[in-house]
Amino acid sequence: ENVNLSWPGTSNDTAFRTAYKYIDRIKPKIVILLSPAVARCDLVINDTEVITFHPSDEVQETSSEYKKFYESWMSSDANIEMNRLKNILAIKQLCELSDIKFISYILFLIYLNVF
Numbered sequence: 001e002n003v004n005l006s007w008p009g010t011s012n013d014t015a016f017r018t019a020y021k022y023i024d025r026i027k028p029k030i031v032i033l034l035s036p037a038v039a040r041c042d043l044v045i046n047d048t049e050v051i052t053f054h055p056s057d058e059v060q061e062t063s064s065e066y067k068k069f070y071e072s073w074m075s076s077d078a079n080i081e082m083n084r085l086k087n088i089l090a091i092k093q094l095c096e097l098s099d100i101k102f103i104s105y106i107l108f109l110i111y112l113n114v115f
Contacts (some may be wrong), residue, residue, distance in 0.1 A: 001077075001105070003010070003026055003028065004067075005018050005019075005022055006034070008053050009052070009054070010036060010040065010042075011036050011037075011042050011052050011053075011054070011083075011086045012035060012036055012038070012040070012087035012088065013041055013052075013083070013087060014036075014042055014044035014052060014089065015033060015035070015057060016087040016090050016091055017035065019031065019094055020090075020094060020096075023094050023095065023100065024098065024114070027036075027072075027098070027100075028100055029100065029101065030100065030101040030102075030103065031039035031091065031095050031100055031101070031102050031103070032103045032104075033088065033091060033102070033103070033105065034037060034105045035084060035088060035104060035105065035106045037054065037111045038080050038081065038084045038087060038100050039054060039055045039074065039080055040052060040054040041053050041073060041079075041083055041111045043069065043070075043076075049071075051066060052072040053073075055074065059079060060114075084106075087103050088100060091104075092104070
């Protein structure tokens, strides 16, 4: 049986939180991650509220305080890349701890000819 836990329009932060919540519950043989766009990130407000930022008009709809955070965060390529990398490595570690095969595809970067 295959289980798709993807959430369209979310971030690598969401991918990690989903993996952290479900890997031990569903005990898959393999986890395949199609890494979301790197410029997306999550800001956890509380246990039930998470804001996913991405470079679009949706940022305009959030409070100016959150918008300022995202614009500052986006101003450094290091933030963007390290956020993606830390989440991918964290999911990989969760899989390794449970002897689960892990495959990560970073098609968005390949599309941009980064690799």
